[in-house]
Amino acid sequence: GEDVEQSLFLSVREGDSSVINCTYTDSSSTYLYWYKQEPGAGLQLLTYIFSNMDMKQDQRLTVLLNKKDKHLSLRIADTQTGDSAIYFCAESDTGRRALTFGSGTRLQVQP
Amino acid sequence: DTGVSQDPRHKITKRGQNVTFRCDPISEHNRLYWYRQTLGQGPEFLTYFQNEAQLEKSRLLSDRFSAERPKGSFSTLEIQRTEQGDSAMYLCASSRGGVDTEAFFGQGTRLTVV
Secondary structure, eight states: OOOEEOSSEEEEETTTTTEEEEEETTTOEEEEEEEEEEETEEEEEEEEEEOOOOOEEEEEEEEEEEETTTEEEEEEESSSSSGGGEEEEEEETTTOOOEEEEOOEEEEEEE | OOOEEEOEEEEEEEEEOOOOEEEEEOOOOEEEEEEEEEEEEOOOEEEEEETTTEEEEOOOOOOEEEEOOSSOOOEEEEEEEGGGGGGGEEEEEOOOBBBBBBEEEEEEEEEEOO
């Protein structure tokens, strides 16, 4: 079955760049997503990328996809304290649409 | 439209009792999903509906769980004979379906079984 893995924790200083990594196993993954979850809040979609792309940039966020290695990363430029949250990588395929999530990476931004 | 709405936000119940949660999706969204999230984990897929049809159920959805979406609008998730292992956050999401893949999540219902 599908599996999505992420490192558990990342700590950066305010103003630095953050890079959160994710690996997945399902070759039929069509869409790959990054969600943000703040304490007591629901999941917020940050960005997504189609599997036929290798990069997507949206303001401070850059997503890189290495389809051969099944590796996805999220880079946050100029990280702010408000970026402190748990970041989830997720994948889906065209047929199912349901998402398979990783366990999440807790990003801690130190002032 | 204020997004996906879930009710209640919190539920504490005694083991063995039945509970029912409600989800109101974004009005024009025809797909509706239920997920479960336990502490320290990502959400796990339970089931989804296309309009009123339940198209897929995860093996996580035991016989004690049932979900309905009778008119293709709101959905309910019922858990019968609750167990302590059912304690989790239950998340609902909706999407348009088709080529629009963005799923919008509600804030969830936190269930505690004591």
